[in-house]
Amino acid sequence: MSAAKPREPAPPATTFAVLGYGRFGQAFADLLVQAGHRVRVWDPHADVPAALAAASMPAAVDGAAWIVLAMPVPHMRAALLALRPLLHAGQTVIDVGSVKMHPCATMDELLGAAIPHVGTHPLFGPLSLARDERPRRVVICPAAGHPQAAAHVGALFRALDCEVIEQDPEAHDRAMAMTHALAFFVAKGLLDIGVDDGLALAPPSFQGMQHMLAAVRGDAGHLFAAIQRENPFAAEARAQLLAELERVHRQLLADSDGDSLAIPAPPA
Known part of the structure; x- marks a missing residue:
């Protein structure tokens, strides 16, 4: 486990596709918007505000630098299968689930060396965000083939005022x-x-x-x-x-x- 690093300057505003608008997806989308990022949300089962809603998954993903998988873990494989034809190597895929072995293995299998991806687990939720509780921590599980993506994800979360901890999925x-x-x-x-x-x-x-x-x-x-x-x-x-x-x-x-x-x- 690596030591937490200090907060970094905020990176330039970029576009996020948040796929899933449950309680955490909504809270994370709000956090990104507050940090000045552009956010497009796709969730056909949720009431997404018009200012964030994308008309379709392809519309959400097109031009987005970051793809955030915020759906329930059992739905992740189907989502990745639908996503894969829409992705390119200039995008980074992260999940935000509370378990990591299965999501990381699924991303390794379906995205492989072609699409940068990183497993993450933000150790905070809607209530703790609303209370502005600190420290705000996040675990990242780097993919073996994408060390640069892990560095970028770490910088992203530190810019969101999070302490970053690196662990392998099993640990x-x-x-x-x-x-x-x-x-x-x-x-x-x-x-x-x-x-x-x-x-x-x-x-x-x-x-x-x-x-x-x-x-x-x-x-x-x-x-x-x-x-x-x-x-x-x-x-x-x-x-x-x-x-x-x-x-x-x-x-x-x-x-x-x-x-x-x-x-x-x-x-x-």
Whole structure:
């Protein structure tokens, strides 16, 4: 993992084709517009503002320097198959999904050496953008055959005031299974048993949990199943967590020594 680099001067305004106008696609399009870029959006299933809407996928892509794949991961292969005849080597394709192994492999397969492409995962969402929370981070997963494209993508995100972290797709998905996927898993369990951020009697120790619940629901709660099923390491992480919680539960029932159940302090 490389160290984050300082913010770079904004590159000249350029044209982006954003394919997909769900909650993140909309937030990312707004971020690009605020940064002074030209944005054309194609999503036949969404209500796209007239100022951004392209009449068709070819109209969105024609003349765009950047192609942003913001559709759900299961739809990406079909979108790339439709896109491929429209693309040329002067364009760069990025995806913005929360898993990287499958999207990166699909781009490698269908775009290959001919079309520059980079996997990215912005570690922010609509709610955190609206709150202007910092630091704003993004993971990029460079394609082996396109190192220059990865450098350009890194410069783009740093100009959007993001800290850039480089990882390979497998390392990214393993890390997200133990963080992103588990956070959503725990949040869903808490919400399903009636624990929510509206509780009147919430001690300070619960405030961090309240923030997590709000972030999960506000940024991407609708993507719960996708985050769990599309990350190849999420099931293993959930099983580990459940096994450990069951062990602690049984230890509590057994009236074990309290010292052995203490939550360890953070390292000095």
